[in-house]
Amino acid sequence: MEPIKDTAIENIHEIQGGVCAPKGFTAAGMHCGIRKNKNNKDLALIYSIVPCKSVALYTSNKVKAAPLYVTMDHLKDGKAQAVIVNSGNANACAPKGEESAVRMAVAASKALGINCKDVIVASTGVIGVPLDVQAIEEGVQVLSQALSAEGSSDAAEAIMTTDTYKKEYAVAFELGDKLIRIGGISKGSGMIHPNMGTTLNFITTDANIASELLEKAWRHCVKRSFNRISVDGDTSTNDMACILANGLAQNQEILDGTGEYEVFLSALMKLCVHLAKELARDGEGSERLISCTVKNAEDEEKAEVMAKAAIASSLTKAALAGGDANWGRVLCALGYSGAEFDYQKVDISFCSKAGKILVCQNGNGLEFNEEKAAEILSANEVEIHADLKEGSEQATAWGCDLTCEYIKINGSYRT
Numbered sequence: 001m002e003p004i005k006d007t008a009i010e011n012i013h014e015i016q017g018g019v020c021a022p023k024g025f026t027a028a029g030m031h032c033g034i035r036k037n038k039n040n041k042d043l044a045l046i047y048s049i050v051p052c053k054s055v056a057l058y059t060s061n062k063v064k065a066a067p068l069y070v071t072m073d074h075l076k077d078g079k080a081q082a083v084i085v086n087s088g089n090a091n092a093c094a095p096k097g098e099e100s101a102v103r104m105a106v107a108a109s110k111a112l113g114i115n116c117k118d119v120i121v122a123s124t125g126v127i128g129v130p131l132d133v134q135a136i137e138e139g140v141q142v143l144s145q146a147l148s149a150e151g152s153s154d155a156a157e158a159i160m161t162t163d164t165y166k167k168e169y170a171v172a173f174e175l176g177d178k179l180i181r182i183g184g185i186s187k188g189s190g191m192i193h194p195n196m197g198t199t200l201n202f203i204t205t206d207a208n209i210a211s212e213l214l215e216k217a218w219r220h221c222v223k224r225s226f227n228r229i230s231v232d233g234d235t236s237t238n239d240m241a242c243i244l245a246n247g248l249a250q251n252q253e254i255l256d257g258t259g260e261y262e263v264f265l266s267a268l269m270k271l272c273v274h275l276a277k278e279l280a281r282d283g284e285g286s287e288r289l290i291s292c293t294v295k296n297a298e299d300e301e302k303a304e305v306m307a308k309a310a311i312a313s314s315l316t317k318a319a320l321a322g323g324d325a326n327w328g329r330v331l332c333a334l335g336y337s338g339a340e341f342d343y344q345k346v347d348i349s350f351c352s353k354a355g356k357i358l359v360c361q362n363g364n365g366l367e368f369n370e371e372k373a374a375e376i377l378s379a380n381e382v383e384i385h386a387d388l389k390e391g392s393e394q395a396t397a398w399g400c401d402l403t404c405e406y407i408k409i410n411g412s413y414r415t
Contacts, residue, residue: 003095006259008349009227009262009263009266009267009290011022011173011174012171012172012173012263012266012267012270013171013172014169014170014171015170015171015172015181015183016170017149017150017152017153017170017181018152018156018168018169018170018183018184018185018202018205018286018353019046019151019152019155019156019183019184019185019202019203020149020151020152020183021152021170021172021179021183021204021250022180022182022205022206022207022246022248022249023181023206023246023249024048024049024206024246024248024318024320025047025048025049025149025204025244025246026046026047026049026147026148026149026185026197026368027044027045027046027047027147027151027152027154027155027208028044028045028143028144028145028147028148028151028154028155028323029041029043029149029153029155029156029157029158029159030043030139030142030143030146030152030154030158031043031153032086032135032136032140032143033132033135033138033139033268033405034086034087034088034125034131034132034135034136034140035087035088035125036071040087040160041154041157041158041160041227042087042088042158043084043085043086043087043139043140043143043144043158044083044084044085044086044087044143044154044156044158044159044244045082045084045085045108045140045144045147045155046083046085046202046204046244046410047082047083047084047112047144047147047195048081048082048204048246049246049248050081050245050246050247051079051080051081051246052079052081052204052242052244052245052246052247053078053079053209053211053214053244053245053246053247054078054080054120054242054244055074055075055078055214055218055219055242055243056071056072056075056078056119056120056130056214056240056243056335057219057240057241057242057243058071058240058241059160059220059236059237059238059239059240060073060336061237061239061397062234063078063092063093063237064092064124064237065090065091065092065093065097065101065127065237065238066091066092066094066097066098066101066125067091067101067104067121067122067123067240067414068122068238068240069098069101070098070101070102070105070121071120071121071122071231071240071242073114073117074105074117074118074119074121074337074400075242075311076122077117077119077222078215079243080118080119080120081115081118081119081244082108082109082111082112082118082119082120082245083115083120083121083122083242083244084104084105084107084119084120084121084122084136085121085122085123085124085139085155085158085200085202085204085229086104086122086131086136086159087125087159087161087187088124088125088126088128088161089123089125089126089131089235089251090123090124090125090126090127090129090130090236090237090238090329090402091123091129091131092123092125092126092127092128092132092238093131093237094128094130094235094353096130097101097131100119100131100133101123101141101410102116102119102121102228103132103133103137103385104119104121104136104137104140105117105119105342106134107136107137107140107141108140108144108168108267111141111144112142112144116239116330116360117358118322119275120157120242120257122185122200122202122238122240123237123238123267124161124200125160125161127178127237131270132414133252134354141209147375148282148389152168152185153166153168154181155185156185156186156187156188157166159185159200159408160187160367161187162189162284162409163178163188163282164282165280165282166185167185167187167275167279168183168184168185168186168188169183169184169271169274169275169278170182170183170184170271170277171183171267171270171271171276172267172358173263173267173280174201174218175251175252175254175263175264175389176252177248177249178250178251178284179249180205180206180207180249180251180264180267181205181206182203182204182205182267182268182270182271183204183206183247183271184201184203184204184272184275185201185202186199186200186202186275186276186278186279187199187200187279188231188279190378199226199229199236199239199279200238200239200241200242201226201240201241201242201272201275202238202242202244202246202383203241203242203244203268203271203272204243204244204246205243205244205246205268205339206237206245206246206247206248206249207245207247207249207251207254207264208245208247208251208252208253208254208260209245209247209251209253209254209264210253210254210255210256210360213246213255213256213261214243215354216256217261217264217265218268219268220265221265221269221272222241222272223270224272224273225269225272225273225275225276226241226272226275226276227295228274228276228395228396228397228398229277229279229280229303229307229311229397229398229399229400230280230308230311230312230327230398230399231279231280231284231286231400233282233374235361236299240299242369243249243268243397244275245264246396251272254379266332268372270284276398277289277291277398279361280311280399281381282400282405283399283400283406284409284410285402285404285405285406285408285409286322286400286401286402286403286404286406287357287380287400287401287403288379288380288381288397288400288401288404289380289381289382289398289400290311290316290317290320290380290381290382290383290384290398290399290400290401291311291381291382291383291384291385291396291397291398292307292310292311292330292383292384292385292396292397292399293307293383293385293386293394293395293396294307294310294334294388294394294396295385295386295388295391295393295394296307296387296388296390296391296392296393296394297341297388297390297393297395298388298390298391298393298395299391299393300393300394300395302339302341303388303393303394303395304392304395304410305337305338305339306333306334306337306339306341306386306395306399307395307397308337308387309324309333309334309336309337309338310330310333310334310337310384310386310397311384312333312399313329313330313332313333313395313398314402315332315333315382316330316333317399317400317401318402320377320382320401321401321402321403323374323377324350324374324377325350325357325359325368325370325374325377326371327348327350327359327360327365327377328365330360330384330386331343331346331348331360334386336344340386341388341390342363342390343363344362344363345362345388345390346362346363346366346386346387346388346389347360347361347386347387347389347390348384348385348386348387349358349378349383349384349385350373350376350382350384350385351378351380351382351383351385352376352377352381352383352385354375354376354378354379354380354383355372355375355376356376357372357376359371359373370373
């Protein structure tokens with residue numbers, strides 16, 4: 001098979017439709033009664049007209065919510081056809097949690113006329129509170145009838161908790177004479193820290209791809225996107241990232257070691273990174289998206305560990321919230337990351353649409369224009385660049401600044 005030209009990767013482009021952009025997928029969202037405010041949607045459904053190859057990855061927290069265990073069981077055969085999700089209640093450490101999660105799956109399967117084992121179940125919200133599963137059972141029949149190819153936006157809204165806006169995205173690209181689409185919705189604003197945090201990520205594609213290769217691609221992309229964001233250093237009990245591929249694009253099956261796989265992987269990565277950045281951007285109380293790129297490292301793993309440490313540092317986040325170019329806090333975070341490096345070779349700079357400024361060279365501070373630095377840090381997206389000067393690998397992680405609003409939100413989250 002001939003390799004795909006670079007132009008094929010360049011032709012990956014954004015499309016509309018979110019999680020419903022790929023052929024054969026519909027979605028819906030509604031208020032069923034889990035959340036007190038009737039204006040807030042709290043139940044979402046995603047459905048494929050044919051069974052899908054499916055893979056899911058979960059929180060690294062030892063305390064896991066009941067829906068995760070149910071989904072793990074259902075995906076043992078690598079197949080799924082629907083996703084049901086509620087917000088307003090995490091169904092974690094709650095009475096009859098697993099029973100409630102199973103009842104959610106059963107309700108969805110009956111409404112859709114599919115096997116219960118082909119339903120992925122997810123929940124998000126307050127921990128330790130009994131889930132009103134009866135409200136879900138009563139609502140899912142209405143919800144199933146509302147399924148639509150235009151339903152991505154409603155589903156994205158229904159999975160929100162403290163999010164201030166919906167996260168949905170889709171891309172398309174051509175393989176031969178077939179158009180492949182990948183779409184998704186995500187939620188997350190607080191309790192986010194590698195690996196995943198309180199994020200729910202539901203990705204769909206109409207690509208025809210081998211099952212084992214879908215898992216390989218998914219692990220590769222999640223590691224470099226959803227697992228590289230942090231808002232507050234807390235990893236949740238409910239994190240889930242899943243992908244469903246129904247093959248309805250009718251392309252020749254994508255195989256490992258081919259150019260087609262490289263294009264698919266690039267498109268999936270583009271989508272995952274976009275959604276991951278939106279999750280970090282919408283961090284509770286945040287005013288700016290922060291990224292840290294550690295470059296010229298010996299290997300990607302080292303660069304990743306160091307970049308994650310920098311964007312997770314509370315002192316760094318607070319400094320950027322105040323527009324203070326306190327590079328020492330960045331270097332300090334790199335130092336306690338656990339990675340071995342020579343700090344006396346490190347250069348650090350800050351960058352945004354307002355410009356770029358070098359603040360540390362070879363591990364030592366430089367005199368720089370504080371007013372220019374403050375202007376750069378006042379932008380709504382700020383980049384930290386750390387050059388190790390030891391190799392050719394790099395990694396980027398994403399987070400947000402830390403403001404007083406974060407404490408206000410989480411001081412009364414449960415009540």
